[in-house]
Amino acid sequence: MAAGYLDTAPVLLPTLLGSPVVTGPVVAVVGGGQLARMMTPAATALGLGLRVLVENPTTSAAQVVVDAPVGLPKDRGAVQALVEGDGERPRADVLTFEHEHVPGEVLAEVLASGVPVRPSAAALIHAQDKIAMRRRLTEIGVPCPDWAELPDAAALSRFLEDHGGEAVVKTARGGYDGKGVRVVRSTSEVVEWFAAAGIGGPALLAEAKVPFVRELAVLLARRPSGEIRTWPVVETVQADGVCSVVLAPAPDLDPAVEAAALDAATRVAEGLDVTGVLAVELFEVAGRSVGPAGEAGARVLVNELAMRPHNSGHWTLDGAVTSQFEQHLRAVLDLPLGDTTPTARWSVMANVLGAERRELTEALPEVAALDPAAKVHLYGKDVRPGRKLGHVTVCGEDLGAVRERALAAAAVVRGDSTHG
Amino acid sequence: MAAGYLDTAPVLLPTLLGSPVVTGPVVAVVGGGQLARMMTPAATALGLGLRVLVENPTTSAAQVVVDAPVGLPKDRGAVQALVEGDGERPRADVLTFEHEHVPGEVLAEVLASGVPVRPSAAALIHAQDKIAMRRRLTEIGVPCPDWAELPDAAALSRFLEDHGGEAVVKTARGGYDGKGVRVVRSTSEVVEWFAAAGIGGPALLAEAKVPFVRELAVLLARRPSGEIRTWPVVETVQADGVCSVVLAPAPDLDPAVEAAALDAATRVAEGLDVTGVLAVELFEVAGRSVGPAGEAGARVLVNELAMRPHNSGHWTLDGAVTSQFEQHLRAVLDLPLGDTTPTARWSVMANVLGAERRELTEALPEVAALDPAAKVHLYGKDVRPGRKLGHVTVCGEDLGAVRERALAAAAVVRGDSTHG
CATH class of the missing domain: 3.30.1490.20 (ATP-grasp fold, A domain)
Structure with a gap:
């Protein structure tokens, strides 16, 4: 009945004798920037293989992705090898992207080889070509400038x-x-x-230059079988054309505007047959403005689209049950989508755009001391003026305080000399 | 004034021309199991280098850690190489562990070479040797059986x-x-x-076999400069001596018991000079039991210690502002510690112990459909009876419902045939 002394033997033994690990689905991603980098936690948690085509061996994603072949998005051979795998690496279950810069003919080849491409080339064209986007949105009656x-x-x-x-x-x-x-x-x-x-x-x-009240964004995910889940509408604040701050959810949002924003985004997702995460950036306009087809009452106008995780959704890493990165992986694998409920009343994300220091991790002692609840995300990128190097998210009950804290923490990460 | 056409040139150009990435602090970790695996998201977010000594190239952590040399914890050369780095890889800033099975003499050599070891060998002995632990806890007056x-x-x-x-x-x-x-x-x-x-x-x-009411655990982190942060006391439920379910916080906790548990854990952390995460598992005993020194009124007795992230703290990945994995990295680097506030009223973690299927990712469609808010964590390990293969955390307002959902989701991941 009593087991022998061997039942206290070193626990490492079974690991050493382990048979080869059976692997789960593999998601191939084109692009080695921070968006691919931030897919890694969800891929790890769900046991998914993540194979990322990186532009060079030191990119943001290459630093943290084990399976990261080097190649350019326009290189057919590199993209095809990414999905095919080899003797060591299994064929990918799906190809997706962290940016739009992949030629349609490269995607067509991947699809012809039997690996699904999500979003499809036919959908992605609308995120690659603004004329194609405007034409299509106008066709399906989505309000545009x-x-x-x-x-x-x-x-x-x-x-x-x-x-x-x-x-x-x-x-x-x-x-x-x-x-x-x-x-x-x-x-x-x-x-x-x-x-x-x-x-x-x-x-x-x-x-037309739109006299907007503010900018909003709708982030959603759609899977091939049609399920859509949407995060709350957020307000985005731009600086010099670059996203600087995101307030989630958008404060004081008129329910009619919210409904119009959600409706526009859903119509884009369905009308363009988007799969994966879709970000729709919109202008909120005052009162009874006029839409592109002359219809009265359009309160939002679509500005830009992105068919991938997007800066306006970084807050979901720390402020929602399911992050946009997990959701993108689920969506492109046609898995049931995750709950998008916020975990806090307010989340504010502040980008770190450029820095006054060369090595951002040097800021960790100061930013951690300043705000023990600030969630700091660094992208492992070389510092250049205005470059997106990281972001900070703060969650809490009071929007003003949360916003101030996020901005202060981002300033510390940047190393702004004006920060006391 | 207007920039040339080049300002619309492909965004990849700067990346291709990028200079070598300056790297942040490097944390060396001994052990390639799921605890090292789950350190990766925080290391990635904070821009830290994570270098893990794995027992073989397919361990749980090896699958997701870029810098994962193969070697055994008792191999002095392997551990020394882990911290020293080489021409390609910088020297580590600190050595830490995901298990206790590292001989003291190996650690002494690392320390002598100038790399801090956290927790220290002098602290770690109490997690390696139960007699040393009981002697020391008795000396410092921590209640034990x-x-x-x-x-x-x-x-x-x-x-x-x-x-x-x-x-x-x-x-x-x-x-x-x-x-x-x-x-x-x-x-x-x-x-x-x-x-x-x-x-x-x-x-x-x-x-002595303790007639306990239930088992509790206190998880905290302590940094070398002395700061301590504690998560709420949790209830742990064991099955066959293995942690099965964790309820965070422990429901209906008597404030006197809570205070005694926190006091015991803090005294362990300080008395043993622990750095990094410390898990103290305790028995809650009824009424006015008697402590080891005969003192009346001890309501908790320390059962076990672990000086590393611990199963009783996995809920913090999804249910607290700062996870135990992020906190461990912060603590061993002597960074200010993160906020340990829960982000939900209740979090329940259910372990996946063994499985009725060979490849757990096959459960993803069913578990995602069953509960869109269940947070599934798979460890990439081969299935064996009773083995810790993953866990599921569910957060919410109603403890009964949250517990039921966590158990149901874990059962689906296991592939239990009894699950409808």
């Missing part, structure tokens, strides 16, 4: 005439964090963009 | 006589999850343990 394609400078002149002499000119492709976007009052301000477009550069479009 | 060293069978006979014919006999070293522990009424039941002790096997001790 007034807009026009700009085949030439004359088209911009006409658009300026029709819109009070001011317009937002964008490159259809290649824009990012305020790049490829310019507010102009004259065609001469984008003359080199027209020249570039004439020799194969990105096409241009104009959008 | 009555106990005695057992140099021979006669000593056990005397102990049985003095304690109603029943005793818990333990091996001083090598015990784990109910192994090395036996409830006996006769010396014959552990005769082979005495024989083993006589030829160099672990020494033995006897403890």
Whole structure:
């Protein structure tokens, strides 16, 4: 009855004798930035394999992903090898992205080889090409700012005439964090963009400059079988065209505006057949503004789309039952989606954009002492002016205090000399 | 004034030209099980390097840690190489553990080489050797079950006589999850343990079998500079000597018992000079029981200690502002500790002990559909009967419902055929 002395033998023995580990589903991700990096905790918890195509061996994600082959998103061979695996590594169950910069023909090859691509190339085009996006949103009746394609400078002149002499000119492709976007009052301000477009550069479009009250974002996830789950509508605050602060949920949100925002985002998700996380950035406009089709009463206008985890959803890592990163993995694997309920009354996320120090971890003693509840996320990136290097989220009951604390903690991480 | 077309150039360019990434502090960890695995999200968020000595290249932690050299904890060369690094990898800033099975002489060498060891070998001995632990706790007046060293069978006979014919006999070293522990009424039941002790096997001790009301655990962290932060006292439920369920906080906890538990744990942390996370498992006893020194009124008795993240603290990953894994990293680096406030009224963690299926990720569709708010953590381990393969945490307002949901989700992960 009594077991022998061996039942007290070192516990390591079974591990040493262990048979090969059976592995779960493998998600292949194109792009080695912080968005792929922040997918790792959820992949680890759910026992998923995460295989990330990184631009170089020291990128943000490469530092923390075991299976991180090096290659460029436009390299068909690299992307195909990412999903195929080899003798050591199993074939991926799905291919997804942490940015939009993957050519459609590369995705078509992956799909032809039998690995699902989520979001699909047909959906992703709307996050890659702003003209395709505006056309499609207009078709499905999603409220947008007034807009026009700009085949030439004359088209911009006409658009300026029709819109009070001011317009937002964008490159259809290649824009990012305020790049490829310019507010102009004259065609001469984008003359080199027209020249570039004439020799194969990105096409241009104009959008009416919207007199918005504030910017909102709706984050949701949709799985191939159609289930959608949405996080609360948030307010985003931009600085120089880059997301700086996110307030979750958006304070003092008019229920009609909230409903309009959720409706627009859901229609985008379904109308464009998006799978994975979708971020819809919107302008909240005052009173009874006029939508693109002339309809009265549109209170939100869609500004931008992203079909991947998005900066407006970083707060979910610390302030929601299911983070956007876990949800993206669940969605692209067609798993039932997670609960999106916030775990705190308010969450405020503040980006760390550039820094006054070279090594951000040097800030840890000070920021940890300043605010024991501040959740600090560093991306392992080299410091450059304005670059997204990390973020801080603070959760709590009082919005003003939470916001102040998040900003103070982010300032400490940056090493701002103005911070006392 | 207007920037050129290049300001819309591919965003990958800066990454490709990036200079080498400056790295933050490096924490070296001995042991490649799930406790090291679950340190990865916090290390990633804080930008810390995590270097883990794994027993083989497919262990739980090896699957998700980029820097995971293979070696055994008792191998001086392997442990020394872990902290020293090489041309590619910087020297570690601190050495810590995910289990207690590291010989003191190995740790002494690391310390002599200038790398701090936290907890220190002098503290860790109390988590390695139950006789050393009982001696020290008795010295500093921490309430324990009555106990005695057992140099021979006669000593056990005397102990049985003095304690109603029943005793818990333990091996001083090598015990784990109910192994090395036996409830006996006769010396014959552990005769082979005495024989083993006589030829160099672990020494033995006897403890009075405590008629406890329930088991509690206090989890705290202490940093070298002395700061201590404690999570709420939890109730632990054991099955066959293994932690099965944790209720956080412990329901209906008498404030006097709570105070006694916190006091005992704090005295252990300070008296043994523990750094890092400390788990103190206690028996809650009814009414006015008698402590080891004969003092009346002791309502808790210390059962076991662990100086590392512990199963009783897994709920903190999903139910507290700062998880035990983040806190352990902060503590061993002597960073200010994080807020330990729960983020939900109740958190219940249920272990997945063994399984009826070979590949646990196959349960993800069913468990995700059953409970969208269940937080599933799989450890990437081969299935064996009774083995800790994962856990599920559910948070919420109603304890009964939360407990039921956690158990149901864990049963689905296990693949219990009884589950409907």
